Amino acid sequence: MEVLNIPSGGLYDKFFTHREALIAQFSMGDISKREFIAANYDFVMSLGVKPFKNIDCLQKGFFNYHYYNILAKYRYMEARDIKRKGEYEKYYRKAIEEVNYYYRQKDLATLKILELIDFKNVEAYYIRVRSKFLKGELIEIILHDFEDLILHTKNERIREKLEQAGAFRYDNRKSVIDQYINQKY
DSSP states (O other): OBOOOOOTTSHHHHHHHHHHHHHHHHHTTSSOHHHHHHHHHHHHHHHTOOOOSSOOSHHHHHHHHHHHHHHHHHHHHHHHHHHHHTOOHHHHHHHHHHHHHHHHHHHHHHHHHHHHTTTTTEEEEEEOOSOTTTTTTOEEEEETTBTTOEEEEOOHHHHHHHHHTTOEEEEEEOOTTHHHHTOOO
């Protein structure tokens, strides 16, 4: 198993070190999923960086994947808060449009990562979820050559490509990060 080679002291190092610290706090129960998402979002915004336009290496792919995933989850939290407060429907719809945009960008990063590794040593499957919205939809992608790197998608095009590569299994499994996946926020 390979650990992603991240240049010391750079953007990747800061980003992934902070992310790992938050994962540890969440795993120990020190922070909730909502706090985890908010802390990730605040940190990414404090970096003052944008996602990479050209993903030509795995580090950039993983950064973009997590960048867009964080923005999508955070904006989804905001959208739900807007709806709960009974604020204007147009604000809720705008927030959901942004959520969908961020998830599409995350899926582009996912596909690029898979292409960069030529879909090798990858295993993907549907995961068991409590959410009715995600049931039978959410796919977990395990990259066996990299430690602790797990991707998720609902994208059918990615599923088809995984299937063509012989990496997709049609069984429902418990997620390797089930505690996180199935916690509401």
